[in-house]
Amino acid sequence: MKAKEMMDKDFIYVSPEDTIADVSIKMEDSRRFTSPVVDNEMKLLGWVTSLDITKGLREKKNKISEIMRPKDEIRYLHENDPSRLAVIETSNSKLISIPVLDSNEAVIGVIRSFDIVDTLSSLYEVKVSKLYEAMEKQLKGVTWEELMEASAIISQRTTGKRIKAEDYERNIKNSTFGEAIWATGGLERFFAGLIAVGELVIARKVGRARK
Amino acid sequence: MKAKEMMDKDFIYVSPEDTIADVSIKMEDSRRFTSPVVDNEMKLLGWVTSLDITKGLREKKNKISEIMRPKDEIRYLHENDPSRLAVIETSNSKLISIPVLDSNEAVIGVIRSFDIVDTLSSLYEVKVSKLYEAMEKQLKGVTWEELMEASAIISQRTTGKRIKAEDYERNIKNSTFGEAIWATGGLERFFAGLIAVGELVIARKVGRARK
Numbered sequence: 001m002k003a004k005e006m007m008d009k010d011f012i013y014v015s016p017e018d019t020i021a022d023v024s025i026k027m028e029d030s031r032r033f034t035s036p037v038v039d040n041e042m043k044l045l046g047w048v049t050s051l052d053i054t055k056g057l058r059e060k061k062n063k064i065s066e067i068m069r070p071k072d073e074i075r076y077l078h079e080n081d082p083s084r085l086a087v088i089e090t091s092n093s094k095l096i097s098i099p100v101l102d103s104n105e106a107v108i109g110v111i112r113s114f115d116i117v118d119t120l121s122s123l124y125e126v127k128v129s130k131l132y133e134a135m136e137k138q139l140k141g142v143t144w145e146e147l148m149e150a151s152a153i154i155s156q157r158t159t160g161k162r163i164k165a166e167d168y169e170r171n172i173k174n175s176t177f178g179e180a181i182w183a184t185g186g187l188e189r190f191f192a193g194l195i196a197v198g199e200l201v202i203a204r205k206v207g208r209a210r211k
Numbered sequence: 212m213k214a215k216e217m218m219d220k221d222f223i224y225v226s227p228e229d230t231i232a233d234v235s236i237k238m239e240d241s242r243r244f245t246s247p248v249v250d251n252e253m254k255l256l257g258w259v260t261s262l263d264i265t266k267g268l269r270e271k272k273n274k275i276s277e278i279m280r281p282k283d284e285i286r287y288l289h290e291n292d293p294s295r296l297a298v299i300e301t302s303n304s305k306l307i308s309i310p311v312l313d314s315n316e317a318v319i320g321v322i323r324s325f326d327i328v329d330t331l332s333s334l335y336e337v338k339v340s341k342l343y344e345a346m347e348k349q350l351k352g353v354t355w356e357e358l359m360e361a362s363a364i365i366s367q368r369t370t371g372k373r374i375k376a377e378d379y380e381r382n383i384k385n386s387t388f389g390e391a392i393w394a395t396g397g398l399e400r401f402f403a404g405l406i407a408v409g410e411l412v413i414a415r416k417v418g419r420a421r422k
Contacts, residue, residue, distance in 0.1 A: 021269055024265040024266070024269055025269075028262045028266050031305075033262065050244060054261055055235070057269060084332075088332070091328045091329040091332050094325045113325050114301050114305045114306065117302045117324055117331065118302040120331040121302050121327075131398070134399040135402070135403070135406050138403045138406045139406065179295070188342060191345050195349045198406050198409045198413075202410055202413045202417075203417070206417045
């Protein structure tokens with residue numbers, strides 16, 4: 001995934017010549033806490049946040065050029081950069097948004113922290129049953145019932161708690177990948193559990209074929 | 212994971228009686244775009260953002276009580292709520308932070324969008340090779356070399372591109388779970404590929420055992 005695929009093209013931008021008061025209204029109306037400062041060709045010159053604005057208003061400054069942070073002090077990405085750089089920057093530098101530039105250094109979008117949350121969380125919201133469906137489809141000759149039966153056995157082996165196949169099925173239909181990872185104690189463990197289920201059904205399938 | 216495990220306990224808070232100018236300085240100095248408004252017992256009364264502050268400063272308002280949004284209009288969580296509610300709220304309502312309350316309705320922390328990015332992205336940064344290590348550990352009697360060999364075969368079957376086992380190994384040591392999901396086109400597909408690898412090594416293992 002590239003930065004341009006994660007960015008929001010619907011962003012505000014301001015000129016260094018705009019007044020701080022005008023920009024504050026623009027930011028309030030659009031509910032944006034940050035804005036790139038650009039020239040007439042949309043080239044990035046700097047960055048302002050609503051915290052720069054409150055300071056500017058309080059100190060009776062006039063123009064954006066008086067309060068903006070210059071380009072060399074801010075973080076930005078180019079459109080073909082991997083979007084995980086946005087994730088890493090946001091997380092490490094505690095940013096709420098990052099401008100995305102094209103090859104002419106013009107601003108073409110902004111990646112905001114909640115856009116990242118939105119993208120990342122879509123993965124977490126995948127139902128565990130979808131992974132079982134992928135497993136069923138992949139393992140030809142293994143039925144859904146066999147998968148549930150094997151999962152109940154593996155689950156009991158791991159947790160020590162007895163669970164019926166139909167209860168297991170209800171659980172995975174209701175729970176998400178994110179919940180399952182937290183419940184099992186990490187991606188590797190969750191994944192090892194699924195492999196154990198796969199191993200058991202395959203062993204049984206091979207056993208059947210031999211008879 | 213509960214809300215209290217994801218929240219940042221290092222947060223600012225203000226009183227309805229504070230002046231807007233004082234709060235703006237507090238927010239600028241701490242680089243916080245939002246703040247809960249609380250009473251003397253830290254009970255949540257409302258919420259202000261730096262956009263409320265810019266408007267208040269421009270309109271020459273005086274106290275926080277004149278500009279804050281009241282509690283019944285804002286989103287908050289209780290400490291034992293699942294943290295995925297914070298993820299869903301942030302993503303759906305495009306919030307940059309959410310206060311977390313204890314059972315007395317007192318504010319005990321704030322979940323910020325970049326904290327969520329930080330938590331979610333740690334999963335994405337898991338190296339794919341870690342999943343293979345989990346698979347190797349789970350599938351007793353299967354060697355790492357057999358796993359790499361099987362992966363190269365499955366990869367070639369899926370992509371049509373020939374790849375050597377040692378190149379595959381280098382790839383999974385360098386690539387993250389997040390990259391792998393994006394590259395394969397989703398969690399289910401990525402997972403189906405791993406199951407296919409598991410199936411192949413198990414079939415070979417069973418074949419060996421039979422001889």
